[in-house]
Amino acid sequence: xxxxxxxxxxxVLALNVAATAIxxxxxxxxxxxxxxxxxxxxxxxxxxxxxxxxxxxGCPHCYAFEPLITSWEEKLPSDVAFVRSPGMxxxxxxxxxxxxxxxxxxxxxxxxxxxxxxxxxQRRNYLQSEEAVKDMFVGAGVAPDAFDKAWKSxxxxxxxxxxxxxxxxxxxxxxxSMVVNGKYLVTVGGPVPTQTExxxxxxxxxxxxxxxx
Numbered sequence: 001x002x003x004x005x006x007x008x009x010x011x012v013l014a015l016n017v018a019a020t021a022i023x024x025x026x027x028x029x030x031x032x033x034x035x036x037x038x039x040x041x042x043x044x045x046x047x048x049x050x051x052x053x054x055x056x057x058g059c060p061h062c063y064a065f066e067p068l069i070t071s072w073e074e075k076l077p078s079d080v081a082f083v084r085s086p087g088m089x090x091x092x093x094x095x096x097x098x099x100x101x102x103x104x105x106x107x108x109x110x111x112x113x114x115x116x117x118x119x120x121x122q123r124r125n126y127l128q129s130e131e132a133v134k135d136m137f138v139g140a141g142v143a144p145d146a147f148d149k150a151w152k153s154x155x156x157x158x159x160x161x162x163x164x165x166x167x168x169x170x171x172x173x174x175x176x177s178m179v180v181n182g183k184y185l186v187t188v189g190g191p192v193p194t195q196t197e198x199x200x201x202x203x204x205x206x207x208x209x210x211x212x213x
Contacts, residue, residue: 047079054178092128095133
């Protein structure tokens with residue numbers, strides 16, 4: 001076979017592959033499986049793709065999501081950053097957001113995060129007061145005075161306010177929701193029937209961000 005014939009066949013094959021790729025619909029579609037945030041929200045590290053979970057300790061769906069998202073997080077590559085951001089619509093949710101950031105300030109997030117979920121969903125202790133929250137922290141080994149200092153600190157109250165602002169900027173209407181790189185919002189419902197599917201869409205959007213950078 002002559003070289004020119006080989007080149008011609010290779011060219012035709014490449015055209016067929018390209019045509020097939022164009023003909024195939026996108027796996028996930030904007031406006032159906034995810035929303036584009038009108039005004040992108042700045043992320044902490046522009047060198048990484050940030051994935052943020054908007055959650056609430058009192059949400060049973062967030063509680064059910066924990067094993068899935070923990071397993072998913074463990075497999076993330078180094079160029080993807082996963083963060084959590086509490087959702088807030090009322091006073092109880094603000095207390096729960098304060099739990100999250102007080103635990104961060106005290107360096108006990110890995111301990112308190114699962115305990116807070118368990119207190120609410122297994123023990124029916126809804127953590128609606130500072131006293132109830134303090135008992136939980138102290139029971140987990142945090143010194144009472146250390147808790148008092150963190151709970152009332154400016155850094156924690158500021159973090160709670162920033163989380164509230166982020167939630168509004170994202171346009172979050174329910175939890176759990178996921179935001180990819182401050183640009184895309186994904187939540188369960190309608191064409192996204194399960195939390196497993198939600199994470200597949202997040203992975204799709206992460207790759208979309210990587211390919212566009």
